[in-house]
Structures are given as C-alpha cells and as structure tokens.
Amino acid sequence: MSASAPPVSPASADALHTLRHVFGYSAFRGPQQAIVETVAGGRDALVLMPTGGGKSLCYQVPALLREGCGIVVSPLIALMQDQVSALKLLGVRAAYLNSTLELQHAAVIERELLEGELDLLYVAPERLMTPRFQQLLSQSRIALFAIDEAHCVSQWGHDFRPEYIQLSVLHERFPEVPRVALTATADQATRNEIIERLSLHEAEIFLSSFDRPNIRYTVTEKDNPRKQLLRFIRGSHDGEAGIVYCLSRKKVEETAKWLREQGINALPYHAGLEASTRETHQNKFIRGDGIVMVATVAFGMGIDKPDVRFVAHLDLPKSLEAYYQETGRAGRDGLASNAWMAYGLQDMVLQREMIEQSQAPDEVKRVERRKLEALLGYCEAPSCRRQVLLRYFGEDSGPCGNCDMCLNPPQTWEAGEAVQKALSAIYRSGQRYGAAHIIDILRGNATTKITERGHEHLSTFGLGKDVSEPQWSSLLRQCVAMGLVGVNEYGGLILNETCRPVLRGEQGLQLRRVRESQAAAPTLRREIEFESDEARALWAALRQCRRRLAEENNVPAYIVFGDATLKQMLEKRPMSLEAMYELPGVGDRKLELYGTDFLEVLQQHAREHA
Structure with a gap:
C-alpha cells in the first residue's frame, strides 16, 4: 500500500473478504461498499440503483457480516427461488418461505431460523405481516431487514402492493435492527413516499445514476x-x-x-x-x-x-x-x-x-x-x-x-404551415374524428366515410396532398405529444388552447421527418465478437459445459456462471484453477464445484488447437 493510500478499516476488510471469497469479486462497484458498511454498521439505508447495478450484494454481504439472519422482503416467488438457489451454490445458508412449500418443509425452515442456522431468509410481505411470523421474528436473532422492490409502496406507481405500506411496523417492533430499502425505479415523488411510508426519515440515501449504458x-x-x-x-x-x-x-x-x-x-x-x-x-x-x-x-x-x-x-x-x-x-x-x-x-x-x-x-x-x-x-x-x-x-x-x-440523427423540417392545415382540418370536421379520417381529409382521399359526411367539401380537403401519409401520421403524433392536440374519450382529435399561436401563424415548429427506411435504424453491436471459428467453437463448448452442469444441479444455466464470466474465460483462457480464480464471478465455492469441469474444456480446446 502506498503512503498516500487510505488505510482499510476492519469493516471494509471483512466486507471485501466476503465479497471475494463468497461472491468471487475483488472490488465493490459504485456506492456498494458505502451501502454495505452503513447497513453492517447498524444504520438504515435507502438504495436507488438501476437494475444490474448490484443491489442484492448491498444486503447479502451485510447479512453475512452481522450476527443473525437477514430477512429479505420480496414480492415474487420466482425471485426468491432463483436467489436462494444461487446463494446455496455459493455456500450461503439461505432459504425462502412462500406458498409453494409444504407445511412440513416450512416448519423445518422456521426451526432453522429460531436456532440461528440461516444467513438469509426470503419472505413475501403478506407472510411477514402475519402475527405468527411476527412472533417468530421476535424469538429470533435478526441481522437486518431488506425491503426489495421498495417502490411497491407507492400508490401512484405501476407495481403498487398494499401489503408494502404495512412494513413500517418493522421499525416500530424492531427499532435496533437496520433496514435497507432498495429499488431500481423511483422518481422524486416515489422516493419521498418510500421514506414516509417505511419511516426511513433517518436513513442514509444512496442515489446511483439511473443510466444503463449497455x-x-x-x-x-x-x-x-x-x-x-x-x-x-x-x-x-x-x-x-x-x-x-x-x-x-x-x-x-x-x-x-x-x-x-x-x-x-x-x-x-x-x-x-x-x-x-x-x-x-x-x-x-x-x-x-x-x-x-x-x-x-x-x-x-x-x-x-x-x-x-x-x-x-x-x-x-x-x-x-x-x-x-x-x-x-x-x-x-x-x-x-x-x-x-x-x-x-x-x-x-x-x-x-x-x-x-x-x-x-x-x-x-x-x-x-x-x-x-x-x-x-x-x-x-x-x-x-x-x-x-x-x-x-x-x-x-x-x-x-x-x-x-x-x-442516426433525424432530419427536421419547418412544419408550421403543415401543422396549421392539420389543426384546421381537425377544427372544421368537428373535433370528433380520429387521425386516419383527418389524414384522408388532408390528402384528399374521397373515402365512403368522407363523402357520407360531406367532408370532401371542406376547405382543407386535399390541402396536404404533397405530404405523405406516414409523415402526416408522425406530425399528428408529435402534435399530441407537444400538447397542441388532445384526444377525447372516443379517440377523436381535439384542439388544445396551446395550439392558438401556431394556428395564427405566430409560432413556427421544427418537427422530425419520418425516416424513409426503417432498415436504416441502427442494430446492436453484439457483445460476443468472435475473431475466428476457433473462438466460436470454444464459446460453444463453454456454454455446453455450463448447460450440462446446470441440468445436473437442477438450476438455471446463469447460476453456474453468467455470460460475463464465460466471456472472461473466452478472452483470458485460464489454464489453471489459480488463474480461473482471478476471473470475476469465480468465488471459493464455485471454483470447488465447477472449476475443474471448465478447466478441462479450456485445456482440451487448447490441445486440439495447439
């Protein structure tokens, strides 16, 4: 360590040791370490971190560092089962309690909780709030409460769950147990609601960038x-x-x-x-x-x-x-x-x-x-x-x-005059028809619906023949998006007050042109770029090995090793267990369980392509 480097605290050292040996990573990302130290130190935290940012580690590592069992409130059965499967493969004593378990199995897990034999227990909010489970908690040693998908408390949100509002009782009944609330989706109003409803007024707030650059x-x-x-x-x-x-x-x-x-x-x-x-x-x-x-x-x-x-x-x-x-x-x-x-x-x-x-x-x-x-x-x-x-x-x-x-930046055009024509067509036809009918008026299409209503006699009929149908459709969408045009309860287009300056010609408008070819839209650069048939063959062999091990262990393939770890194997070509241990995502337990199998694939491939 250089003279200028800050000393590593015992708490930091313990957290890094757990991260490396259990989860297989040599360093925390972004605010993870600060969050882990906050919760492991017994303080509350509100974590806003994008999906894929590593929220799970923010409560899994502190749960392993603190005495007792970490209780994870999770809204979905599938998530519980996947996370518990992944943790067990890492050697973590994890379990879940949900409606899929038989009574006998649930009783075993409850006994393990009481006897201090669990590191992490996942539970749905409905079960957590039952008097029986609250009694169970009061008789157990609890390391922390992790409230995942915390935005579910928001009544304005798209995933509102009424049970989440009751979770403030955790603070009242277990004031000494730290709580960490986590979500990937929360605007300012939702953040405030989470703090209020979960009584997290004293919590430290960790707000990561919402950007997902990948x-x-x-x-x-x-x-x-x-x-x-x-x-x-x-x-x-x-x-x-x-x-x-x-x-x-x-x-x-x-x-x-x-x-x-x-x-x-x-x-x-x-x-x-x-x-x-x-x-x-x-x-x-x-x-x-x-x-x-x-x-x-x-x-x-x-x-x-x-x-x-x-x-x-x-x-x-x-x-x-x-x-x-x-x-x-x-x-x-x-x-x-x-x-x-x-x-x-x-x-x-x-x-x-x-x-x-x-x-x-x-x-x-x-x-x-x-x-x-x-x-x-x-x-x-x-x-x-x-x-x-x-x-x-x-x-x-x-x-x-x-x-x-x-x-593929879009072209724009001065569309003020065209918008005036569209607004006029909407007004003169009675502000009751949908976009297709308005476009027919503008393009001069004498359809049955147009002639039945006499709209071929409107002054705007045929005024927009020089503009394509897709461009008119795009123009009307942009007018709705800008609030110039509204939509009534029957789907008819209506004029909003904000359109007056445009209708009078007092305000110009730069709108997007429709792309001439949808094929011009950019496609994705593939993450796995194969430089040769040899690299493609090794990638296939690594995936086949992973698939076989996943089937043998009855777990999803990514729980064995994720694509990111396989990609590192493809690039680094480790030829020893020591070299494989240096790859991200390879901890003690996974090296012991799977290291030899993947090493054989790599060595066999190297011999065949020597």
Missing part, C-alpha cells in the same frame, strides 16, 4: 409491427433470450404463435393462462437458452435472469417508470443489450381511452395523464433518448452516442 434504446414508427419485430430479432438477437411486451392477452397469444411459425422459440405468458402453464413457461425461460417470452406486464418483475439480451414493446407502456422498469430486465449482466419499441398514434389513443374510462378518482387520472405525456415526449423527442429518460428521473447527461437518435 442498453441501446430504439423507438420506431409502427409499419407492420410483427415483421418489424421479426426483422429486429433475426438481425440482432437470433438464438438469444428476450422479452416481448404486449398490452392484451389476445395479442400475447397471437404474437407468440406467429413467432413460433417463423422459427423463433417463443412462449406466451399472461394472467389468463393456467397457473401451471405460467409456471412451466417461466421456468423454461429462466433455465433455458434463447427463449423469447411474449408477455403482458404481469411477467417480469423480479425475474433474476441476467442474460436477457433484449426487451421489445409492441404496445406503448403506461409510463416512463414502467418503461424503464421493463426495459431494465435486459442486460442485467452488463453486456450489450437492446430496448426496442414500435408505436403509433393508435397506441396514444388507446392509452388515453384507458385512463379516461377507468373508475379512478380525478386526481389519479391527472397523474396518469402527466405520466403518459412524459412517455409520449420520450417517444417523439428529436434528440438523445437517454437524455430524455434520465432527465425524467432528475438526472442530467450529455448525448449517449448509443441510442437510435444519436446513431
């Missing part, structure tokens, strides 16, 4: 969206795992069936399926390689699968928080991934209708409208998408150089 964001105008999706998957992610989100159950079923017909290994997932079918599909997705899950938003929260290479949206999500949460399921291992979305004006109309026709109070509807407007602003932004997304979460950044807007 994710490339792309939004494209809908033009035969299924074929666009297929082109995207085949062009950038053939044979890789991904999630495709659709708004309705019917669309999920139809899209999954169509993708299978095109040779893509796709499965449907939605709340209308039998529970056993949902579980089977989810397990296939988590444990398999290259499966595409087509799902409603009922799927995904807490899915601990790091090698999801893309998330695609065939329908507009409800808000930027939902979009960030859903796209964040891609690339949790830090390797290059894609967030791709196709949307059109009808998506806007449908989301507006859902808000207006809901039974929610007016205050809730106002919040939902604002959230939708922010999402539309993101979709229609003529500049860096990452800047718009991060700004929403209160974070400033420069252009990312990695989204579709940065890689």
Whole structure:
C-alpha cells in the first residue's frame, strides 16, 4: 500500500473478504461498499440503483457480516427461488418461505431460523405481516431487514402492493435492527413516499445514476409491427433470450404463435393462462437458452435472469417508470443489450381511452395523464433518448452516442404551415374524428366515410396532398405529444388552447421527418465478437459445459456462471484453477464445484488447437 493510500478499516476488510471469497469479486462497484458498511454498521439505508447495478450484494454481504439472519422482503416467488438457489451454490445458508412449500418443509425452515442456522431468509410481505411470523421474528436473532422492490409502496406507481405500506411496523417492533430499502425505479415523488411510508426519515440515501449504458434504446414508427419485430430479432438477437411486451392477452397469444411459425422459440405468458402453464413457461425461460417470452406486464418483475439480451414493446407502456422498469430486465449482466419499441398514434389513443374510462378518482387520472405525456415526449423527442429518460428521473447527461437518435440523427423540417392545415382540418370536421379520417381529409382521399359526411367539401380537403401519409401520421403524433392536440374519450382529435399561436401563424415548429427506411435504424453491436471459428467453437463448448452442469444441479444455466464470466474465460483462457480464480464471478465455492469441469474444456480446446 502506498503512503498516500487510505488505510482499510476492519469493516471494509471483512466486507471485501466476503465479497471475494463468497461472491468471487475483488472490488465493490459504485456506492456498494458505502451501502454495505452503513447497513453492517447498524444504520438504515435507502438504495436507488438501476437494475444490474448490484443491489442484492448491498444486503447479502451485510447479512453475512452481522450476527443473525437477514430477512429479505420480496414480492415474487420466482425471485426468491432463483436467489436462494444461487446463494446455496455459493455456500450461503439461505432459504425462502412462500406458498409453494409444504407445511412440513416450512416448519423445518422456521426451526432453522429460531436456532440461528440461516444467513438469509426470503419472505413475501403478506407472510411477514402475519402475527405468527411476527412472533417468530421476535424469538429470533435478526441481522437486518431488506425491503426489495421498495417502490411497491407507492400508490401512484405501476407495481403498487398494499401489503408494502404495512412494513413500517418493522421499525416500530424492531427499532435496533437496520433496514435497507432498495429499488431500481423511483422518481422524486416515489422516493419521498418510500421514506414516509417505511419511516426511513433517518436513513442514509444512496442515489446511483439511473443510466444503463449497455442498453441501446430504439423507438420506431409502427409499419407492420410483427415483421418489424421479426426483422429486429433475426438481425440482432437470433438464438438469444428476450422479452416481448404486449398490452392484451389476445395479442400475447397471437404474437407468440406467429413467432413460433417463423422459427423463433417463443412462449406466451399472461394472467389468463393456467397457473401451471405460467409456471412451466417461466421456468423454461429462466433455465433455458434463447427463449423469447411474449408477455403482458404481469411477467417480469423480479425475474433474476441476467442474460436477457433484449426487451421489445409492441404496445406503448403506461409510463416512463414502467418503461424503464421493463426495459431494465435486459442486460442485467452488463453486456450489450437492446430496448426496442414500435408505436403509433393508435397506441396514444388507446392509452388515453384507458385512463379516461377507468373508475379512478380525478386526481389519479391527472397523474396518469402527466405520466403518459412524459412517455409520449420520450417517444417523439428529436434528440438523445437517454437524455430524455434520465432527465425524467432528475438526472442530467450529455448525448449517449448509443441510442437510435444519436446513431442516426433525424432530419427536421419547418412544419408550421403543415401543422396549421392539420389543426384546421381537425377544427372544421368537428373535433370528433380520429387521425386516419383527418389524414384522408388532408390528402384528399374521397373515402365512403368522407363523402357520407360531406367532408370532401371542406376547405382543407386535399390541402396536404404533397405530404405523405406516414409523415402526416408522425406530425399528428408529435402534435399530441407537444400538447397542441388532445384526444377525447372516443379517440377523436381535439384542439388544445396551446395550439392558438401556431394556428395564427405566430409560432413556427421544427418537427422530425419520418425516416424513409426503417432498415436504416441502427442494430446492436453484439457483445460476443468472435475473431475466428476457433473462438466460436470454444464459446460453444463453454456454454455446453455450463448447460450440462446446470441440468445436473437442477438450476438455471446463469447460476453456474453468467455470460460475463464465460466471456472472461473466452478472452483470458485460464489454464489453471489459480488463474480461473482471478476471473470475476469465480468465488471459493464455485471454483470447488465447477472449476475443474471448465478447466478441462479450456485445456482440451487448447490441445486440439495447439
């Protein structure tokens, strides 16, 4: 250690020792070490960290450093089971209590908790709040409480769970036990709500950047969206795992069936399926390689699968928080991934209708409208998408150089006169018709609907023949996104007060031009670039070894070693267990369990290609 280097505290040394020997990493990332030392020292913490940032280590390491068992409040069964499987392979005494366990098995785990034989116990909030479990806690030695997916306390959020509000009782009943609340999705209002509802007023707040630099964001105008999706998957992610989100159950079923017909290994997932079918599909997705899950938003929260290479949206999500949460399921291992979305004006109309026709109070509807407007602003932004997304979460950044807007900047045009024509057509036709009808008026299309209503006699009929239909559609979307045009409860376009300066010609407008070719949109640079057939063969051999070991141990493949660790094996080519131990993700237990198997693959490959 150099004279100027700060001394390592005993707490830091213990944390680093645990990190290296249990989890296989030589250093913490970002604020992880400060969070670990805060919680291990007995203080509360609120952690806002993007998916893939390493939130789990922020409570797993302190739980191993403190006396007693760490209680992890987790909303989803799948997440509990995956994390416990992964921890057990690392030699950590971990368990979960949920509805899938038989009474006898649950009783064994409860006894282990009472007798101090567990390091970590995962439990759902519903079970945690039962009098029986509260009594169990009061008789046990508790190291800490970790409240995962803490944004579930927010009544304004997309994942609200009423049970989470009751978790403030932990502070009241166990004031000496440190609590750490963690989430990847929280704007300022949600952060304040988490602090208030969980009584975290004294907690230290750790706010990491929301940026996911490994994710490339792309939004494209809908033009035969299924074929666009297929082109995207085949062009950038053939044979890789991904999630495709659709708004309705019917669309999920139809899209999954169509993708299978095109040779893509796709499965449907939605709340209308039998529970056993949902579980089977989810397990296939988590444990398999290259499966595409087509799902409603009922799927995904807490899915601990790091090698999801893309998330695609065939329908507009409800808000930027939902979009960030859903796209964040891609690339949790830090390797290059894609967030791709196709949307059109009808998506806007449908989301507006859902808000207006809901039974929610007016205050809730106002919040939902604002959230939708922010999402539309993101979709229609003529500049860096990452800047718009991060700004929403209160974070400033420069252009990312990695989204579709940065890689293929759009052309703009002075559209003031064209917007005037569109606004006039909306007004003169009675402010009751959808975009398709307005475009027919502007383009001079004498359809049956136009002639039945006499709209071929309007002064605006045919005034926009020189502008293409896709460009008119884009113009109307941008007008809605800017708030110049509204959408009524029946999907008709209406004029907002803010459009007056444009209608009078007092304000010019620079709008995006429609891209002439969707094929011009940038595709993903693959993370694993093979320099030779020899490297490709070794990669296949390493993956085959991983698949075999995963099947033998009945765990998902990524729990054996993630793609990031296999990538390091491919690049470093370790020829001894000592060299393999230096790779990230290779701790004591995994080296003991799997080191020899992977070493044999590497040595055999080296002999064959000497």
